[in-house]
Amino acid sequence: MRPNGRTSLYGHLTMAAALTHLGAKGEANMVDVGDKAETTRTAIAEGFVAMLPETLAMILAGDAKKGDVLGTARIAGIMAAKKTHELIPLCHPLLLTKVSVDIEPNHSLPGLKVTALARVTGKTGVEMEALTAASVACLTIYDMAKAVDRGMVISGIRLVEKTGGKSGDYRSDQKAGA
Numbered sequence: 432m433r434p435n436g437r438t439s440l441y442g443h444l445t446m447a448a449a450l451t452h453l454g455a456k457g458e459a460n461m462v463d464v465g466d467k468a469e470t471t472r473t474a475i476a477e478g479f480v481a482m483l484p485e486t487l488a489m490i491l492a493g494d495a496k497k498g499d500v501l502g503t504a505r506i507a508g509i510m511a512a513k514k515t516h517e518l519i520p521l522c523h524p525l526l527l528t529k530v531s532v533d534i535e536p537n538h539s540l541p542g543l544k545v546t547a548l549a550r551v552t553g554k555t556g557v558e559m560e561a562l563t564a565a566s567v568a569c570l571t572i573y574d575m576a577k578a579v580d581r582g583m584v585i586s587g588i589r590l591v592e593k594t595g596g597k598s599g600d601y602r603s604d605q606k607a608g609a
Contacts, residue, residue: 459521467554472595474549476561478569478588481542486580490543490572491536500575501534504545508532508568512549512560522559525551530560532568542583545569546591556596562588 482490490500497503509530516524529550537544547564549557569585576583593601 462521462523462555464523464554467597469552469554470595471550471552472556472593474556474558474561474593475591476547476558476565476589477591478545478565479537479540479542479586480545480569480572480583481540481586482576482583483580484538484541486576486583487536487538487541487543489579490576495575496578497575500572501543503575504534504568504571505532507571508545508547508564511567512547512564515560515563518563519559523555525553525555525557525560527551527557527560530564532564534568534572543572545572556593556598558590558593562590 489495493499509532511518512530513527516522527549529548531548533546533548535544535546536542545565545568547561547568549560549564551557551560566585566588569588573583573585589603590601591603
């Protein structure tokens with residue numbers, strides 16, 4: 432049973448029928464997108480890095496010994512989105528038209544919220560690129576501040592929204608948070 436109470440991903444389809452990356456015998460299969468229409472597709476993903484208040488203050492002040500944590504994490508996330516097809520075996524290489532990574536403090540966490548956007552005009556979606564960007568940005572934050580706070584927690588990596596493509600639009604109805 433899925434968390435939303437449904438037993439299948441798309442109402443009437445069984446889960447096996449919805450898994451397009453599996454062949455008839457259950458083997459891994461890269462989906463053929465050759466006949467799909469090119470459309471503009473956008474995905475937004477998020478993640479959180481919870482940390483000690485002192486660690487957050489250090490990062491926001493720009494006092495980390497390794498340098499600019501936020502700037503480095505932003506660049507790392509963008510670079511990761513561009514390399515998603517090299518990391519996730521069945522992802523198609525995409526000519527991304529836009530990738531952005533925004534990082535904002537969340538003092539109630541305390542920590543940082545990472546939001547990644549990926550866009551393409553193409554035949555397949557960019558959810559994995561947005562998720563990869565958010566994940567790697569969070570990992571980079573951890574790496575750059577771990578010397579002062581090894582107890583940081585990365586959580587809440589999820590797809591928030593996607594638009595375009597045959598399957599239509601999606602927007603998470605879950606509240607944001609770690």
